[in-house]
Amino acid sequence: MQFLLEVRDLRVDYVSDGLPPAWVLRAITLTVAEGECLGILGESGCGKTTLALALLGLLPDSAALREGSICLRGRDLLQFTEREIEKLRGEELSIVFQDPSSALHPVRRVGAQLTDVIYAHRPGLSGGQRRELGEATLKEVGLADTERIFFSYPHELSGGQRQRVVIAQALVCRPALLIADEPTSSLDTTVQAEILALLNRLRRERRLSLIFISHNPAVISEVADRVVVIYAGQIVEEGSAREVLVSPLHPFTQALLSCLPTDKGGSQVFPAAALLGTAPDPVETPLGCAFAPRCKDRMAECELRMPAEVCAQPGRQVRCFKYGG
Amino acid sequence: MVADISMSTTEFLIRATRLAKEYVQQRPLSRRKFRVHALDGVTLEIRAGSTFALVGESGSGKSTLGLCLAGLEKPTSGEIWFDQQNLLTLKGPDRARISGQIQLVFQDTGAALNPRFSAEEIVTEPLRIRSRLTRAERQPWAEQLMEQVGLPRGWLNRRPHQFSGGQRQRLAIARALCVQPRLLILDEAFAGLDLSVQAQIMRLLQELQATHALTYLFISHDLSLMARIADEIAILHQGRIVEQGKPSDLFAKSRHPVTRALQEAIPGRRCGLSVGSA
Numbered sequence A: 001m002q003f004l005l006e007v008r009d010l011r012v013d014y015v016s017d018g019l020p021p022a023w024v025l026r027a028i029t030l031t032v033a034e035g036e037c038l039g040i041l042g043e044s045g046c047g048k049t050t051l052a053l054a055l056l057g058l059l060p061d062s063a064a065l066r067e068g069s070i071c072l073r074g075r076d077l078l079q080f081t082e083r084e085i086e087k088l089r090g091e092e093l094s095i096v097f098q099d100p101s102s103a104l105h106p107v108r109r110v111g112a113q114l115t116d117v118i119y120a121h122r123p124g125l126s127g128g129q130r131r132e133l134g135e136a137t138l139k140e141v142g143l144a145d146t147e148r149i150f151f152s153y154p155h156e157l158s159g160g161q162r163q164r165v166v167i168a169q170a171l172v173c174r175p176a177l178l179i180a181d182e183p184t185s186s187l188d189t190t191v192q193a194e195i196l197a198l199l200n201r202l203r204r205e206r207r208l209s210l211i212f213i214s215h216n217p218a219v220i221s222e223v224a225d226r227v228v229v230i231y232a233g234q235i236v237e238e239g240s241a242r243e244v245l246v247s248p249l250h251p252f253t254q255a256l257l258s259c260l261p262t263d264k265g266g267s268q269v270f271p272a273a274a275l276l277g278t279a280p281d282p283v284e285t286p287l288g289c290a291f292a293p294r295c296k297d298r299m300a301e302c303e304l305r306m307p308a309e310v311c312a313q314p315g316r317q318v319r320c321f322k323y324g325g
Numbered sequence B: 001m002v003a004d005i006s007m008s009t010t011e012f013l014i015r016a017t018r019l020a021k022e023y024v025q026q027r028p029l030s031r032r033k034f035r036v037h038a039l040d041g042v043t044l045e046i047r048a049g050s051t052f053a054l055v056g057e058s059g060s061g062k063s064t065l066g067l068c069l070a071g072l073e074k075p076t077s078g079e080i081w082f083d084q085q086n087l088l089t090l091k092g093p094d095r096a097r098i099s100g101q102i103q104l105v106f107q108d109t110g111a112a113l114n115p116r117f118s119a120e121e122i123v124t125e126p127l128r129i130r131s132r133l134t135r136a137e138r139q140p141w142a143e144q145l146m147e148q149v150g151l152p153r154g155w156l157n158r159r160p161h162q163f164s165g166g167q168r169q170r171l172a173i174a175r176a177l178c179v180q181p182r183l184l185i186l187d188e189a190f191a192g193l194d195l196s197v198q199a200q201i202m203r204l205l206q207e208l209q210a211t212h213a214l215t216y217l218f219i220s221h222d223l224s225l226m227a228r229i230a231d232e233i234a235i236l237h238q239g240r241i242v243e244q245g246k247p248s249d250l251f252a253k254s255r256h257p258v259t260r261a262l263q264e265a266i267p268g269r270r271c272g273l274s275v276g277s278a
Helices: A048-055 A082-091 A110-121 A127-140 A146-150 A159-171 A189-206 A241-246 A251-258 B062-070 B092-101 B119-130 B135-148 B153-157 B165-177 B195-212 B223-229 B247-252 B257-264
Strands: A005-014 A022-032 A037-041 A063-072 A093-096 A177-181 A209-214 A226-231 A234-240 A309-313 A316-319 B012-026 B033-047 B051-055 B077-082 B102-105 B183-187 B215-220 B232-237 B240-245
Touching (some): A005 A048, A022 A048, A048 A063, A048 A177, A082 A093, A110 A127, A110 A146, A110 A159, A159 A189, A189 A209, A189 B257, A251 B195, B012 B062, B012 B215, B033 B051, B033 B215, B033 B232, B051 B062, B062 B183, B092 B102, B102 B165, B119 B135, B119 B153, B119 B165, B195 B223, B223 B247, B232 B247
Parallel strands (some): A037 A209, B051 B215, B051 B232, B102 B183
Antiparallel strands (some): A309 A316, B012 B033
16 A cells, blocks of 8 residues: 555654763654544654654754655655755645744735745746635635735734634645644634644545644544554554544553543542653663653563564554563 | 631632723724723632632633732722722732732743742742741742642752743742742643643642642633533633533533533543543
8 A cells, every 4th residue: 555654763863962862753653644644642852843843854953863764655755855855845745833923924914925835836826826826725724804814914813813824824735745733732722623623624625634743632533543652752552543542552642641631530639640750851762661660550571671562453553561562 | 807617618718799801902003092891790709718710712801800810900890809808999018918818820931930040039939029038048938839849859949941841830839839828820820731741730739729728710721621620610701701600510501602612622522532521
């Protein structure tokens, strides 16, 4: 089966003077099929955003991509020149970041910022055609009164409207894959629900593939077909969204899900030791499983060596000794 | 003045009646002024020792209400009674004493904590302002406060940037506890935190409530989380409370469309990942 995106054994370190290299991403292997939504779940600092930046070729200078391959429709992006990647961004891959107010230029009208993207990729279009395409895209992302919005400045729009503009910017040149990095975390719950509905509609109408990155399993459950769970730069669990989020296997996923406010148990008090402590310092390469210090099911083996990824059930990968890793 | 203990469990710690707040606004380059009704006749009562949640979308007036109750904004009209005293007419030392009993914790600890202060200076700043204690006398307080919020005593010399987001939120809570308040107003204090950190802070707040007899007012847009912790929830919309009740009642028979919209917006309902899952 041909995947739209295929990432193999990706390893990224952050290097800075005087410090040992920091462990950011290790052996990341994942695929996204045409029209599929892959959810990436993990705590802050686990490497989710670094992964998104690596896919787009936007890693900062301090990051070193050590090994692996990123194949889009079978072509390895790591072999591309900067110019070729630049052409790809916007036309094949696009990204939407968390904070729409810092993603837009504060003193340029949103219409101009939208047509800039069109100009960069379709220089042949006339000004009128660019505006037409821009307004049509604004309409497509659910903005009414597109003429007014086209000539507005970002501060004149609400948070939800701004995020729609950013999504329009990302989609205006019809990319096949959109990476959404915590796109709703700075929004109200009701606006979040609208943006999630919008993404689901765009997936249907455009057959858009989506990588949806979030720290919140409840939000991921609204959009994802499949989920990978990342802990300290490694994929610890993978499977269909429903299976991973409803009956998680890895102790980290289980602990994370128990932090969600649900009515299970009925008691008002939060569970004491759902997920204590913090993720390991990425500078210290752990000998054993990175989650072991926080794990309630820790065994002697866990601190001695790294568990391998095993197929615990059909279609479900998990990196844990409990399942024979 | 002092109510006896058996009474105080049903006493209201803070009561606001017909609270209104208007802001006069002006568009850039325009002379026309117009009024914005941030609060439009809000009446609420919070029982001593309980947890009350104000839930609404952004712009509903919930932060303005928090600021008014904390005495940081002056309402245009209405009354606020705290512990049988009229907050808006109190003056001088009486007012100062009360304002120490109401403390605020904000969402953005990056902005709420002075980056040049050490943790010790941050958590004891209210004491420096309100008491005549010397720095050496404040030191043991600082250590005790750090312990209460679960931070190592040895970190008193660290500055805010050396703490993680969750630890900074603990620091902000320690500072609020410094002057032994009775009411803690937490304005979106959990937004932007990881779920595990959020759960840890919630747990900490629940423990502190039990040991310090604290009353909480949470301000949030997250109905699911509030339903998990609050004794009572008020839904705010366009400066008015449109519905109010116990979380279970609110979920079982919400009447107002705003409540229903907030309920339907809760992510993860279909997979049983939230309160009030379908």
